[in-house]
Amino acid sequence: MTQYHSNFTRLTNATAIILAKKLGLVDADANLSCKEIGDGNLNYVFHITDTATNNGIIIKQAVPYAKVLGESWPLTLKRAAIEANALIHFRSYCPEFVPQVYYSDEQLAITVMEDLSHLKIVRSGLIAGDSFPLLSQHIGEYVAKTSFYTSDYHLEPSAKKEVARQFTNPELCKITEVFIFTDPFFEELPGDFEVELTDAAKRIWHDQDVILEVAKLKQSFETEQEALLHGDLHTGSIFASETETKVIDPEFAFYGPVGFDLGQYTANLLFQAVSRNGAGKEEIFTQLDEFWRSFEKTYSELWNTHNKSPFRHVTGYLPYLLTKFKRDAFGFAGCELIRRTIGLSHVADLNVMEDKETKIAAKTATLKLGALLIKKREELDVPAVIEWIKQQTLTSSSPL
Numbered sequence: 064m065t066q067y068h069s070n071f072t073r074l075t076n077a078t079a080i081i082l083a084k085k086l087g088l089v090d091a092d093a094n095l096s097c098k099e100i101g102d103g104n105l106n107y108v109f110h111i112t113d114t115a116t117n118n119g120i121i122i123k124q125a126v127p128y129a130k131v132l133g134e135s136w137p138l139t140l141k142r143a144a145i146e147a148n149a150l151i152h153f154r155s156y157c158p159e160f161v162p163q164v165y166y167s168d169e170q171l172a173i174t175v176m177e178d179l180s181h182l183k184i185v186r187s188g189l190i191a192g193d194s195f196p197l198l199s200q201h202i203g204e205y206v207a208k209t210s211f212y213t214s215d216y217h218l219e220p221s222a223k224k225e226v227a228r229q230f231t232n233p234e235l236c237k238i239t240e241v242f243i244f245t246d247p248f249f250e251e252l253p254g255d256f257e258v259e260l261t262d263a264a265k266r267i268w269h270d271q272d273v274i275l276e277v278a279k280l281k282q283s284f285e286t287e288q289e290a291l292l293h294g295d296l297h298t299g300s301i302f303a304s305e306t307e308t309k310v311i312d313p314e315f316a317f318y319g320p321v322g323f324d325l326g327q328y329t330a331n332l333l334f335q336a337v338s339r340n341g342a343g344k345e346e347i348f349t350q351l352d353e354f355w356r357s358f359e360k361t362y363s364e365l366w367n368t369h370n371k372s373p374f375r376h377v378t379g380y381l382p383y384l385l386t387k388f389k390r391d392a393f394g395f396a397g398c399e400l401i402r403r404t405i406g407l408s409h410v411a412d413l414n415v416m417e418d419k420e421t422k423i424a425a426k427t428a429t430l431k432l433g434a435l436l437i438k439k440r441e442e443l444d445v446p447a448v449i450e451w452i453k454q455q456t457l458t459s460s461s462p463l
């Protein structure tokens with residue numbers, strides 16, 4: 064075992080089992096197996112299973128650096144406590160969409176939680192062609208509930224500021240500021256893309272309208288404190304089946320602009336919309352439509368029934384906010400599309416495409432769509448985005 068801090072010890076499969084027994088979370092006499100299944104960029108995830116019953120628990124452990132970057136990028140262990148607290152917070156507002164936390168320990172940087180192995184990670188499921196008919200309706204409800212109940216419209220403003228203080232998360236926010244809002248927009252900063260995308264990347268770096276709008280979006284991310292966000296709401300952070308949806312991995316949680324969560328989810332659906340053909344594409348368009356409908360419907364219902372602001376009845380206030388959320392979301396979605404295409408952290412949706420020409424066409428489309436969403440976020444709506452993708456498919460020399 065490697066020792067990093069006086070009270071921090073990295074778990075192994077064997078010590079994870081000992082810990083689970085010591086905590087009384089598994090039967091002390093059970094025959095247990097343990098496997099490290101972490102496939103994310105930052106942490107280790109131990110799956111402990113009772114071999115007789117197949118019942119399991121998950122122990123997630125942070126290490127004092129970003130797993131994918133190595134010890135050259137030291138990273139606070141506090142992210143584990145932020146994640147555990149965020150799961151508990153979000154579950155208090157929508158238990159149907161958030162796993163249960165059984166135990167957490169800030170020193171060991173662990174969160175012990177409900178095993179969701181009966182569900183599938185949505186990104187892998189969508190790539191495999193699985194269908195999740197309730198997914199976007201559920202995620203729309205999840206974002207509406209978490210963003211409304213943690214805002215000044217529901218919490219007493221000084222109580223909200225206290226929650227915001229608990230979720231101050233500068234090191235994880237810095238990852239987003241660098242990886243999403245900075246590096247992908249400057250030629251001289253780190254990036255990763257196919258040589259065939261060089262011209263498309265240059266068009267972004269040299270487009271001063273894009274760069275100015277990204278500066279505004281980054282400022283919004285850094286300064287607005289509208290609600291407690293998940294902070295990394297991509298399809299790899301969601302488990303689902305045909306009937307159930309659970310959101311995991313909120314270690315990037317912080318008080319920020321609501322449009323950020325909306326935009327991350329939107330962009331990650333758009334990767335699928337761009338990379339699919341025919342009926343598969345239409346399925347994603349339906350998901351996009353359902354997501355936005357569900358978010359706006361649920362948020363409006365909460366506004367009308369649970370709003371404590373003295374301004375809640377002012378005509379035009381709710382439509383003003385919904386328009387702002389959409390505008391911000393489209394801008395943030397544009398940044399996510401671009402960073403996952405030419406930045407350091409890619410998505411499998413595009414990278415698994417086997418035919419090189421088709422892959423480059425798809426990636427060129429995500430770059431163009433990203434720039435469009437950033438620059439035209441005021442005037443675009445979901446049908447216009449869908450129409451743009453359809454037109455792109457018609458005019459592109461290779462199918463997208």
Ligand SMILES: Nc1ncnc2c1ncn2[C@@H]1O[C@H](COP(=O)(O)OP(=O)(O)O)[C@@H](O)[C@H]1O
Pocket residue numbers: 100101102103104105106107108121123162176177178179180184299300311312314
């Ligand atoms: N509650 C859970 N139940 C089952 N598997 C899980 C659970 N949480 C995480 N995992 C598995 O571990 C992987 C990585 O978890 P994640 O929280 O995304 O880690 P990271 O913070 O490193 O991104 C997930 O893709 C999933 O396969």
Ligand SMILES: CSC[C@H]1O[C@H](OP(=O)(O)O)[C@H](O)[C@@H]1O
Pocket residue numbers: 102103104105129131132238239242295299300312408
């Ligand atoms: C070096 S971190 C890059 C990237 O990874 C995070 O995702 P995840 O924790 O789900 O693997 C996050 O999106 C960061 O921007």
